[in-house]
Amino acid sequence: MDDTVGPAERLVAAARLARVSEADHDGHAYWALVREAAQEENGEPALRRGSGLLGSADALERKVGCDLVGSAADTHESLRSAAATALTAPAEVETETSVLSSLVCALGRTRDRRGVPVLVGLSGHEDADLRRQVASEFTFVTSGLSDGPDVRALIRLTRDEDPEVRDWAAFTLGFQREQDTTAIRDALWACTTDACDEVREEGARGLARRHDPRAVPLIARLLETDGWSHSFTLDAAEILGVPALLPALAACDPASPETHRAVAACDPVRRARLEDDAWTVVTELERLRPGIGAALDSPRYESVHAMRLTHREAADAGYDVAELLSRAGGDPARAAGLVVADLTRSPGGRSAT
DSSP states (O other): OOTTHHHHHHHHHHHHHHHHOOOHHHHHHHHHHHHHHHHGGGGHHHHHHHHHHTTOSSHHHHHHHHHHHHHHHHHOGGGHHHHHHHHHHHHTTOOOHHHHHHHHHHHHHHTOGGGHHHHHHHTTOSOHHHHHHHHHHTTTSOOSOTTOHHHHHHHHHTTOSSHHHHHHHHHIIIIIOOOOOHHHHHHHHHHTTOSSHHHHHHHHHHHHHTTOTTHHHHHHHHHHSTTOOOHHHHHHHHHHOOGGGHHHHTTSOTTOHHHHHHHHHHOHHHHHHHHHHHHHHHHHHHHHSTTOOOEEEOOTTSOGGGOEEEOGGGTTOOEEHHHHHHHTTTOHHHHHHHHHHHHHHOTTOOOOO
16 A cells, blocks of 8 residues: 555544534644644655645545645745645636635645635635635735735725625735735725724724825724724834824823833834934944944834844844843943844844844
8 A cells, every 4th residue: 555545544534523523622633633744754745645635536635635735835945836836726626615715725825926816716706714714815825016916806805795804805905915006005995994893993004004194093093992902003003103193192001012112103202212222223333343234124014113223244133123222221332232242142143033
């Protein structure tokens, strides 16, 4: 008997038990076996066994095949292209919803743009749970185009009849993606009037990440809404970093770290102090270590607190400036000294994040 039959049969048996069982541990046991299989011999046996199951007449076996192939791709980047190749062909003929759900998840784990047309095609599937899964996996499977078919599908899903689908689409489009076009902003703006609270918040946060001025009154109104969970909204306020939000932030829990960071970002004095201290760290580091090539990186879609200090002696490492300054007791000169001390201890450098 082929030595691949036994392990595959064991996985299928575990999947059948998980399907009929009401106990969570049976599902956990199945996924533990899938992950274990993906770890063997650089994942190649899992990819081979999974690919072999994709053509089975049994839907559950095809589902197991998708799970194996996806887990192999997730665990071993070198297998992602082969995994995408294995998955795209059966996607054209698969009709079983449970298999399609596993297939969509597996494609997400490949991070391969060949999965885009598959996900786009399934974005109009009759099953709402599958459409929600598609919206989620568009985080990882992208065309790389600002007006690509994946972006257009996400925009369409923000208008889906199911609120959970709209929520995930708004989250992926607004928070997980960084494209910025008029069509994307219009879609996010439409989300801010959605009947679902979560969709409205995701729309406002997506606009905030693009520094759309229309987001300011929206975020203020959300912050002032009694009983609202402010975690994402405070994040949006921090990203915007505008003084106009300070009155609304005054009504938030002052003991909350999220509130503290949002206020610090919106307060022009505190924001300027952080930016000045960050630049002082750079100049002091250059004084202590001439030619180190220190620089600041401030991502457009994040707040002032997301500034990172980088240098050429450890190209793969960086420091969150706010955390570095906190570690140094707020003293920029001491913060620079800590970076030098880190380099002295470890030639490869270290990250303070």
